[in-house]
Amino acid sequence: MACRSSIDFPGISGKLPPMEPTEAELIAAVLKGDAASFEPLVQKYSPRVFATARRYARRESEVDDIAQEVWLKAFEKLGSFRGEAPFEHWLMRMTVRTCYDILRGHQRNREATFTDLSEPENDWLERFAAAPESAGDNEDAAKLLIGRVMEKLSPQARLVITLLEIEDRSVKEIAELTGWSVPLVKVRAFRARAEMKKILAKMGTEKYL
Amino acid sequence: MNVTRRGDAASKTMSRMNLDELHTKLIAAARADAPADRVPYAFEKRVSALLASRVAPHALDAWVTGLWRAAVSCVGVAALCGMLAVITSASSAASSDDLVQNLDSTLLASVDQTDQAQ
Numbered sequence: 001m002a003c004r005s006s007i008d009f010p011g012i013s014g015k016l017p018p019m020e021p022t023e024a025e026l027i028a029a030v031l032k033g034d035a036a037s038f039e040p041l042v043q044k045y046s047p048r049v050f051a052t053a054r055r056y057a058r059r060e061s062e063v064d065d066i067a068q069e070v071w072l073k074a075f076e077k078l079g080s081f082r083g084e085a086p087f088e089h090w091l092m093r094m095t096v097r098t099c100y101d102i103l104r105g106h107q108r109n110r111e112a113t114f115t116d117l118s119e120p121e122n123d124w125l126e127r128f129a130a131a132p133e134s135a136g137d138n139e140d141a142a143k144l145l146i147g148r149v150m151e152k153l154s155p156q157a158r159l160v161i162t163l164l165e166i167e168d169r170s171v172k173e174i175a176e177l178t179g180w181s182v183p184l185v186k187v188r189a190f191r192a193r194a195e196m197k198k199i200l201a202k203m204g205t206e207k208y209l
Numbered sequence: 210m211n212v213t214r215r216g217d218a219a220s221k222t223m224s225r226m227n228l229d230e231l232h233t234k235l236i237a238a239a240r241a242d243a244p245a246d247r248v249p250y251a252f253e254k255r256v257s258a259l260l261a262s263r264v265a266p267h268a269l270d271a272w273v274t275g276l277w278r279a280a281v282s283c284v285g286v287a288a289l290c291g292m293l294a295v296i297t298s299a300s301s302a303a304s305s306d307d308l309v310q311n312l313d314s315t316l317l318a319s320v321d322q323t324d325q326a327q
Contacts, residue, residue, distance in 0.1 A: 035260050042253040047246035054244035064249060071256045072263070128234065129226045135234065142238035149235060166239045193232075200228050200235075 023087050030078055038078075042071055045088060049095050055162055056099040058106065058151070066102055070095045089176075096159070096177045103155035114148065114203040121145050125204070145203075152199050157192035164189050 021029070021037070029037035046067065053066035074094055081090050117125070124141035127134045135142065150158055163174045164185075171189070175182045249255075 036257065038260060039253045039257050042256045046248040046252055050248050051244045051246035064252075067248075067252070068256060068259065072259065075260055128231060132227060132230050132234065137234045137237035138241045139238070142235060143242045146235040146239040146242075150239070161236075165236045168240075196232060197228050200231050204226050204228075204231075 024083060027078060027081065027083070027087065030075070035075075038075055041074075041087070045091055046071075048088070048092065052092065052095045053099060055166075056103055056158070062102070066095075066098060070098050073098065093177050093179070096163070097179065100155060100159050100178070103158055106155075114206045117148075118144065121148075129204075149196065149199055149203065153192070153195060156188050157195045160185065160188045160192040161196060164192075 021040075023041070026037045026041055030041075049067045049070050050063060053063045053070070057063040057066055070091070074091055077094070081087065118141075120139075120141035121144055124135050124139060124145065150161070153161065159178065160174065163169045163177065164171070169177070171182055171185045174180070174185045178185070180188070
């Protein structure tokens, strides 16, 4: 691993502790064939990768698989990292795109029924229908319901809603993360909101009819 | 069971349900539920082990690719040599036929002349 050795300075007794290699140094070392230099990068950025993967994964075991795939891809494509933007941005682009691929893989398994809502979810919906202010948005039932709704969205819609509305990112940021053009993000955001509204209407209809 | 009455009640409830507000509430719920960023123990070691197991076959892959390329170029050179051999043998066969005829006519020229004289 490329690591700076301790330096002796005249007039200063003892040795300075060895400095941590910078990100650029680690990346350069990996590109030269030192795979061990990749480990500090994995250690540093895994929390962000895991947090993003948890937004899209269906199970915790799937989160591990997504994160692993992201890092393997990052290692393979590290040569394409030009260093113009921070490594974290490049990695997050890869993470979002991997999550999108995973969502597309799940597309066939989506079922559009809300017949199996739990008691707290039903209760929350009833309270919302009676008086919206009585249904708090920080309740577990609301969190479960939004989870269900997100699972029923198409991959594109889910990605856009997550990035735009839940993570509160700008259209430009989403375009950079997804590789879509800005107008395309806007079109997909419009469609995603419409799709979500349709799903919410279906949820209400199935509950009350 | 009075289905119509239940249907009416349902449609009243549905009309009361403001979908835009429901959307806002649920998105707020999702925002409040930020995913955890915990990483499994020794995850980076697992990734490193995976990478190491992938790097070794890559070195072998380079050899295999090199050998395949060498084999293909060998076959190409062999085919070229074969073609050249066929072409040269065909042309040499034609020229050797001419040589035989010339030799025959030269050797038998005196015999031919004798025959003509008689």
